Each structure stands twice: as C-alpha cells, then as structure tokens.
Amino acid sequence: MARYTGPTTKISRRFGVALFGSSKALERRNFPPGQHGLRAGRKKKSDYSVALGEKQKLRFQYGVLEKQFRGYYEEAARRRGVTGEILLQLLELRLDNVCYRLGFGNSRQAARQLVNHGHVLVNGKRVDIASYSVKPGDKIKVGAKPSSQQLALRMIDLTQSAPLVDWLTLDKEGLEGTVSRIPDRADIDPLVNEQLIVELYSR
Known part of the structure; x- marks a missing residue:
C-alpha cells in the first residue's frame, strides 16, 4: 500500500x-x-x-x-x-508501532522499514506487514540474521534513553519484546x- x-x-x-x-x-x-x-x-x-x-x-x-x-x-x-x-x-497495536515502542526503530518510519524488509518475527514466524495487529501474549523478536541483529542493535543504541511503555516488556540482549496487555488511553497519551x-x- x-x-x-x-x-x-x-x-x-x-x-x-x-x-x-x-x-x-x-x-x-x-x-x-x-x-x-x-x-x-x-x-x-x-x-x-x-x-x-x-x-x-x-x-x-x-x-x-x-x-x-x-x-x-x-x-x-x-x-x-x-x-x-x-x-x-x-x-497502537500495529506491528510497526510496537517495534517503535520497543526501540527497534528511532521513528515509526524506521520501524516500518524494519518490518517490511522481513527483519521481524512474531511468535517465531516472519511477518513483513507493518499493519499486522499484535495481541497480548505475542512475542516480537528481531530475526537471527547478522544484518537484522546489527540494524536492531544500532536502533536500540539510538533509543536507549526513551522509556519503555508499561504494556510491553523488552529483553534487550535477546532483542525480543512481549505484549503484556492492551494499552489504556493513559499509556498511549495521544x-x-x-x-x-x-x-x-x-x-
């Protein structure tokens, strides 16, 4: 699209x-x-x-x-x-936005590109659709390819000062995040x- x-x-x-x-x-x-x-x-x-x-x-x-x-x-x-x-x-539950919130992109555009280029796995399966809707319990992980890992680590370095939202958990070493719950309006702060x-x- x-x-x-x-x-x-x-x-x-x-x-x-x-x-x-x-x-x-x-x-x-x-x-x-x-x-x-x-x-x-x-x-x-x-x-x-x-x-x-x-x-x-x-x-x-x-x-x-x-x-x-x-x-x-x-x-x-x-x-x-x-x-x-x-x-x-x-x-907020779009995959590109979740990757952005996890720090896998320093902007939503960068996170979208990460997804579109096939660098992201959802529950162990590659998903390259930025608008994919995640659910509580879903695990979002950066692929094992060296290029995917390097790109994500660079983004993590750029976004490390940004606080992580409460409805997500992040394992920085494993480059994996989990959707803990559906965000409230207060979490989104539009x-x-x-x-x-x-x-x-x-x-």
Whole structure:
C-alpha cells in the first residue's frame, strides 16, 4: 500500500506538534510553513476544520492513509466500548508501532522499514506487514540474521534513553519484546483529541 513520503517537518509545523518524533523544526520555526505562515494562526478555525486537523494529525502520526484509517474507525465503532479509545488501541497495536515502542526503530518510519524488509518475527514466524495487529501474549523478536541483529542493535543504541511503555516488556540482549496487555488511553497519551475524530466520522 502507498504511504506518505513527503517532507515531515512541514507536516509537523502545519499542526504545531512533533508528529514524527523530532521537534527541531518546531524549535526553530514554531509557525506553519509557507509565505503566510506567521499570519495563519490568527484566523479562527471552524469546528469542522479543527476536527479534520485532529484526524490528519493522527493519520500522519501513525503513517496511515485515509482509506486504511477509515477502516480502523469502522472496526472501532463495531466493537463495544469507547470508540475513540478503541481506535487509538488499534493504531497502537500495529506491528510497526510496537517495534517503535520497543526501540527497534528511532521513528515509526524506521520501524516500518524494519518490518517490511522481513527483519521481524512474531511468535517465531516472519511477518513483513507493518499493519499486522499484535495481541497480548505475542512475542516480537528481531530475526537471527547478522544484518537484522546489527540494524536492531544500532536502533536500540539510538533509543536507549526513551522509556519503555508499561504494556510491553523488552529483553534487550535477546532483542525480543512481549505484549503484556492492551494499552489504556493513559499509556498511549495521544497528541490529539480522539473524540473530535469520532464526531467527525459520525456526521
């Protein structure tokens, strides 16, 4: 499936949050890109515009295209519980995101590439689909090939200062992680108001 491959700093500056991990662009220029960027924040946004912006932020944060994102929303709406929280859980349990949370990638894009290139095993079987949904009890491990091990170790070194989330456990020496449970909203700490996204799709 196609994915966004354009400039990431522009997207982060457009929404005013570090959607792709690095906040350097926002530190230098904390206003939207373009020749009218400095004046863009003065215009009052409609409720629809705000809700649309929240959806776009979440899409870009997890690297999901529109059709796939709608699929996640529809699945969340079908399940019992709070739709917005379930939507966040579905996105958080993507294999590429879990690899990112484990430190196997210093960004979600890097973790996705690790998965797509066949470096990751789930319960002992190679999985090269970034959107694969993991479940509690699943074991995610880096393959035994030297190239896979070297790549993962380099990423672990880059991400060692980042704290591990509570719903995952990690064996750094074995380059293996386990999904302990489904994350709560407090574990995810999203950059968006997911309720606005639910209201947007409910119109």
